[in-house]
Amino acid sequence: MSRADDIRAAALELFTSHGYGATTMADIGAAVGIRGPSLYKHVASKQDLLVQIMTGTMQNLLALHRAAIDTTNDPTERLRRATEAHVRYHARHRLEAFVGNREIRSLEEPHRSDVLAIRAQYEAGFRDLINTGIAAGRFTVTSARMASYAILDLGMGVAVWFREDGELTEDVVAWDYGEFALRIVGAVT
Template identity: 80%
Template sequence: MARSASSRAGDIRAAALELFTRLGYEATTMADIGAAVGIRGPSLYKHVASKQELLAQIMTSTMEGLLAAHLAAVATTEDPTERLRRAAEAHVRYHARHRLEAFVGNREIRGLVEPHRGEVLALRAEYEACFRELVNAGISAGRFGVGSARLASYAILDLGMGVAVWFREDGELTEDTVVWQHGEFALRIVGVKA
């Protein structure tokens, strides 16, 4: 039974993601990707334009996923403390569930060329700005005691990116425990006032 084009594209993307994680973007060839999905290198171009296009798709969809998770997390409350907690929790949960995407997104930015690099960097800046706005809102409301909203947002973002490195589903801590605890850490970073 023939595979649908969208299913084949998903298989190709998944293979590229695994290979970029294991070998690195530069060391991975289109032939490697084709072999991983059972397609000869030249036939692969019927499904994907280039290795660069695959990297751009992975990195763009990762940032779009993070932004969507963030917006959903903060949409149901106006309380600055709760909004920051929920945003941090969504950030950590995404990284726990999408470790390979996070790894490639952090390590392989250097492999992107324009216009892809600029697009991904703009999405990253937008995402960081979302956290900075939350911190600034808490400062303005007198709820957070932190000197630099930018530095606090970077620290909170680093929490999630670190989870992508060490978290495992079969590890000592459950995803929910890790997510909840990192929400607490985020509030400590901004110096939540009682």
């Protein structure tokens, strides 16, 4: 891992445990063994770290979504696979999910608008899948937008409770949440 990666990882841990506002650059520097002023040789600002974390998270989610739906043209399977990718990401990246949901208010403009635009694009991807399924007579839900929000909320919730050493495996959770998503849209089999 590079020094920049170490710094980003330390910032992520601190933003999660203390919050963005309560974390100082000195805290981040101490976590990686760099004195506060020297940290600026590696990163522009605390805001820059938050932007990197939040933008990176959303770009990763978009890429995983695209990869999942590119594997089939079947509306039901596309929604299942997109949901499974969403759930797996949140199971594996709990800290990013936590910071992404809690610290959007801490982003300064234009970064807040940029991250919100990527989030809207991500949600629209789910909504498009649902609308395609409705048009094909495969889904019976009345509001694609509300269904997409519900599916996204399900996946984000996994970040709160899922543990690798817990009772349920990631595969079981991803499969079951895929089933939940199909029930939300009233999938016709």
